[in-house]
Amino acid sequence: MSELTHLDDSGAAHMVDVAGKAITAREAVARGRIAMSREAAAAIREGSVKKGDVLATARIAGIMAAKRTAELIPLCHPLPLTRVTIDLDLDACGVTATATAATEGKTGVEMEALTAVSVALLTLYDMAKALDKGMILGDIRLLAKTGGKSGDWRATP
Secondary structure: OOOOOOEOOOOOEOOOOOOOOOOEEEEEEEEEEEEOOHHHHHHHHHOOOOOOOHHHHHHHHHHHHHHOHHHHOOOOOOOOEEEEEEEEEEEOOEEEEEEEEEEEEOOOOHHHHHHHHHHHHHHHHHHHOOOOOOOEEEEEEEEEEEOOOOOOEEOOO
16 A cells, blocks of 8 residues: 555554564764753853753753653664764754764664654753743754665755
8 A cells, every 4th residue: 555664555554573674783863953042051051050950961861762762652663772872062042962873773763863852952941941931942853874774874964
């Protein structure tokens, strides 16, 4: 019926069978941004947000989210992640989050990297919302992935 991998011949959703796939090293990088007022960004930079260390908390939240992706996204396989990093680049008007997820497995880690970025940004919002309720989360996208049957892929600028 469909060439979508998460639909069976009758059109019903199902988890893809990866049993026959080779184990390969896989990595994915995702990025997103939260825009905020200069005052909120300054408070984060100065460490004066009442809820505590905003960047450290967002980094931990992103890593934890990557590890729990299969519990959040219904048809994702649980993966033994070998590495998750969250880089947070604070500037005068916001924070850019970049997540890298890696595994040696039968399926990719794109969803883990995207989930890590999303939750890191949501955590930034939660911790700084008293300073700026109008923050905007956006530009969440996959930048690159390596490994697997489909090979390497890089986003175009």
